[in-house]
Amino acid sequence: TTSLSGLQAFAADIGLQQVPSFAEADVLNNPLDIYHAYLAEHLKTLVECDPHLVYNSIHPSNGIENGDLDIVLPQLKLPSVSPKELAGELLKKPHPLFAAPFKDGIHIRFFFSTKTLPRLLLPYINGRKEKYGVYAPLNLQNGTYSVPKKVIVDFSSPNIARDFTAAHLRSTILGAFVANLHSSMGYSVVKINYLGDWGKNLGLLGVGWQKYGSDEALAEQEDLFRYIHDLYAKMEKELQPEQDARKKARDDGKDTSILESQGLFAERDATFKRMEDGDPDAIALWEKLRAISVDYYSKNFARFNLKFDEFSGESKVSLNPDTVAEVESALKEKGIYEEDSGAWVIDFDKHGAKLGKAALRDRNGSTTYLLRDIATVFDRLKTHAFDKMVYVVCEQDVHFRQVFKAVELMGHPNVANKLQHITFPKPNTIVSPTGNALLLSDILDQCENSMHEVITASPPQYQLEHCAGASKLMGINSLLLQELAARKGHSSGLDFNLLTLADGDTGTSLQLCYARLCAAIAGIRTQPSQEDVAHLDYSPLSEPPWSDLLRLLARYPEAIHAAFKILDPAPILTYLFRVVEELTACLDEAAEDEDEASGSAPSSVPAARAVLYEQVRQVLENGLKLLGAIPISRK
Numbered sequence: 001t002t003s004l005s006g007l008q009a010f011a012a013d014i015g016l017q018q019v020p021s022f023a024e025a026d027v028l029n030n031p032l033d034i035y036h037a038y039l040a041e042h043l044k045t046l047v048e049c050d051p052h053l054v055y056n057s058i059h060p061s062n063g064i065e066n067g068d069l070d071i072v073l074p075q076l077k078l079p080s081v082s083p084k085e086l087a088g089e090l091l092k093k094p095h096p097l098f099a100a101p102f103k104d105g106i107h108i109r110f111f112f113s114t115k116t117l118p119r120l121l122l123p124y125i126n127g128r129k130e131k132y133g134v135y136a137p138l139n140l141q142n143g144t145y146s147v148p149k150k151v152i153v154d155f156s157s158p159n160i161a162r163d164f165t166a167a168h169l170r171s172t173i174l175g176a177f178v179a180n181l182h183s184s185m186g187y188s189v190v191k192i193n194y195l196g197d198w199g200k201n202l203g204l205l206g207v208g209w210q211k212y213g214s215d216e217a218l219a220e221q222e223d224l225f226r227y228i229h230d231l232y233a234k235m236e237k238e239l240q241p242e243q244d245a246r247k248k249a250r251d252d253g254k255d256t257s258i259l260e261s262q263g264l265f266a267e268r269d270a271t272f273k274r275m276e277d278g279d280p281d282a283i284a285l286w287e288k289l290r291a292i293s294v295d296y297y298s299k300n301f302a303r304f305n306l307k308f309d310e311f312s313g314e315s316k317v318s319l320n321p322d323t324v325a326e327v328e329s330a331l332k333e334k335g336i337y338e339e340d341s342g343a344w345v346i347d348f349d350k351h352g353a354k355l356g357k358a359a360l361r362d363r364n365g366s367t368t369y370l371l372r373d374i375a376t377v378f379d380r381l382k383t384h385a386f387d388k389m390v391y392v393v394c395e396q397d398v399h400f401r402q403v404f405k406a407v408e409l410m411g412h413p414n415v416a417n418k419l420q421h422i423t424f425p426k427p428n429t430i431v432s433p434t435g436n437a438l439l440l441s442d443i444l445d446q447c448e449n450s451m452h453e454v455i456t457a458s459p460p461q462y463q464l465e466h467c468a469g470a471s472k473l474m475g476i477n478s479l480l481l482q483e484l485a486a487r488k489g490h491s492s493g494l495d496f497n498l499l500t501l502a503d504g505d506t507g508t509s510l511q512l513c514y515a516r517l518c519a520a521i522a523g524i525r526t527q528p529s530q531e532d533v534a535h536l537d538y539s540p541l542s543e544p545p546w547s548d549l550l551r552l553l554a555r556y557p558e559a560i561h562a563a564f565k566i567l568d569p570a571p572i573l574t575y576l577f578r579v580v581e582e583l584t585a586c587l588d589e590a591a592e593d594e595d596e597a598s599g600s601a602p603s604s605v606p607a608a609r610a611v612l613y614e615q616v617r618q619v620l621e622n623g624l625k626l627l628g629a630i631p632i633s634r635k
């Protein structure tokens with residue numbers, strides 16, 4: 001069923017005519033579209049109107065409680081046909097793929113026939129395995145594979161030596177998901193970590209190193225990153241009185257330039273200036289400190305299986321200033337770059353965007369965060385020729401609107417249209433149970449340990465007692481799932497207590513259900529062969545909860561589609577929890593059956609159920625991996 005001819009042969013096998021062809025139907029990637037195409041074809045014989053109109057009047061129902069597919073009658077735009085009559089006609093003409101439809105207001109609702117559903121769906125999933133839910137970039141017109149589009153996902157992006165905040169954590173986890181989601185939709189994906197590795201704070205770190213750091217001290221450290229992190233924190237503290245004084249001067253409306261030209265401010269700026277001028281010693285030191293951070297982050301991201309294609313950052317365009325120069329001359333040419341008391345600015349308000357006035361070069365002549373981001377767009381166009389770029393960054397709405405507007409004003413609206421910012425509110429700070437701020441490695445350790453503790457304390461509830469490695473991995477998975485479940489627009493931070501809960505819609509309960517299923521599969525004595533899958537007697541699956549579980553499985557690619565439309569994990573999480581609910585009902589029923597059978601016949605799981613279990617397991621595995629988690633079973 002993985003090729004069109006395979007699918008046609010299969011259709012013939014269950015007594016159906018050829019799969020009808022509609023331009024909109026993606027029958028090789030989405031099994032719902034097979035039903036959709038047959039239903040549209042069926043409907044076409046009863047109404048006289050444009051086939052596309054017919055196709056588009058049919059929708060997946062909004063939940064399996066309401067059927068599987070749904071004709072929305074007004075969308076047929078047929079004044080002469082009465083909905084009642086049409087429903088009557090449809091009722092008179094049974095179809096092997098559908099049970100009898102029913103009319104519900106302006107809808108005619110269809111349920112899949114549970115006789116043919118397993119025969120169609122289970123081999124469909126089995127033929128695809130980890131590819132079920134992955135949309136090959138198929139050219140629908142002629143059935144060939146087209147060249148995938150390229151997307152850059154810019155996410156995570158902590159600042160060198162500074163705290164990895166709750167916002168960075170969420171960006172990292174959400175960004176990894178957005179990247180995976182694009183891969184599932186057939187994109188080729190470049191994951192870029194745009195480090196805050198340039199700017200005056202790097203100057204401050206350099207001063208800190210000169211004052212307190214040394215290679216000898218570094219050589220003695222076990223945790224290099226913590227060493228430079230603490231060094232920077234110390235410098236921030238030392239700078240604080242000067243920051244306060246400057247703020248006070250500002251609030252009093254006084255000139256702050258004198259304050260900035262002395263003390264630690266001046267030392268910091270001078271060190272950064274040496275970096276900007278390419279002073280070899282300053283650059284060598286910066287490189288050393290940067291490498292420690294990159295190494296630390298690479299190692300810790302690997303703990304949840306995340307690998308970036310590039311650790312780039314703000315330094316990239318700063319060290320190769322050609323693109324910056326091009327951007328600035330384009331801005332000047334368009335007449336939107338102005339000098340403003342020594343700084344260079346764009347006054348967006350003057351150019352039809354209520355985004356205020358923003359500096360691209362400050363009074364010292366240094367590039368700003370804004371200019372670096374604008375230049376980076378063009379730099380990445382040169383190196384990656386991307387079709388789309390998505391930034392997953394906490395808050396910063398105005399900043400990104402300024403970036404996109406500047407690109408447009410430079411005369412590149414087509415480039416601006418490729419750019420998208422996914423934002424979210426700032427999550428609450430993550431603190432350890434003792435109240436300390438945490439580095440990324442601390443957060444991950446804490447998740448692992450919490451999970452390990454609860455599992456050790458109450459093994460029967462978690463059933464993972466023999467495997468310390470598994471419980472740790474489960475802690476990290478639960479972290480990912482909890483972060484992705486954070487509701488849009490809410491600032492709730494990571495909750496270590498919620499992390500380990502075995503009940504409710506938690507990552508832990510999801511994983512436990514997966515483990516329970518794996519155990520059920522492992523307990524099956526004779527596994528059906530691959531051939532069996534196409535020809536088994538599936539009648540044991542024709543009633544709920546089994547048939548409902550099947551109907552849900554058919555919707556997995558649809559859930560991915562829904563998530564992709566909004567670039568948000570919610571549809572997939574909702575979907576997986578719904579599967580878990582139905583699966584639990586099935587496993588409970590199976591357990592009851594076994595209790596009854598014990599004593600009489602030796603217990604055996606019907607082959608049909610065995611096939612279903614394996615396909616559910618596959619869908620859960622695919623879903624969990626898409627969310628970034630690594631599924632673990634007891635095996």
Ligand code: ARG
Nearest residue numbers: 154157158159194196373393
């Ligand atoms: N380093 C920034 C911060 O911590 C985030 C960078 C986001 N990405 C970007 N292209 N501006 O706030």
